[in-house]
Amino acid sequence: MSRLYVNPVLIVYTSCRYEKQVVVPKGYESDGATGAVDIYSRGWWVHDVLCETGKWGDGTPCNNWQASQVLQDILDKEGRWFRKHTWFWATWLFGGGKARENGMGFRSK
Numbered sequence: 001m002s003r004l005y006v007n008p009v010l011i012v013y014t015s016c017r018y019e020k021q022v023v024v025p026k027g028y029e030s031d032g033a034t035g036a037v038d039i040y041s042r043g044w045w046v047h048d049v050l051c052e053t054g055k056w057g058d059g060t061p062c063n064n065w066q067a068s069q070v071l072q073d074i075l076d077k078e079g080r081w082f083r084k085h086t087w088f089w090a091t092w093l094f095g096g097g098k099a100r101e102n103g104m105g106f107r108s109k
Helices: 043-053 064-077 081-094 097-101
Strands: 011-015 020-024
Touching: 011 043, 011 064, 020 043, 043 064, 043 081, 043 097, 064 081, 064 097
Parallel strands: none
Antiparallel strands: 011 020
């Protein structure tokens, strides 16, 4: 059974790679790192919003590759070398939600 988490604070993440923002509202609910051991990370909060909405904060479409890249970038900044690689490929291959509906994507910009 999945555990439900409630985001305790507003998260505004700006992607240096894509020059776009993602907003995770206070009170946003998530099951955490779907299919993996939950860790303390902003990565799965931001990735969940991108996958649930398929959009950046400005309303433009976000594809599956971009959502997975953002997760990888956050995990890298957090010093999670192994997870940044494994979670990138797992989310890109098997996840994505509405971001996946916008395409699998392969471009970095």
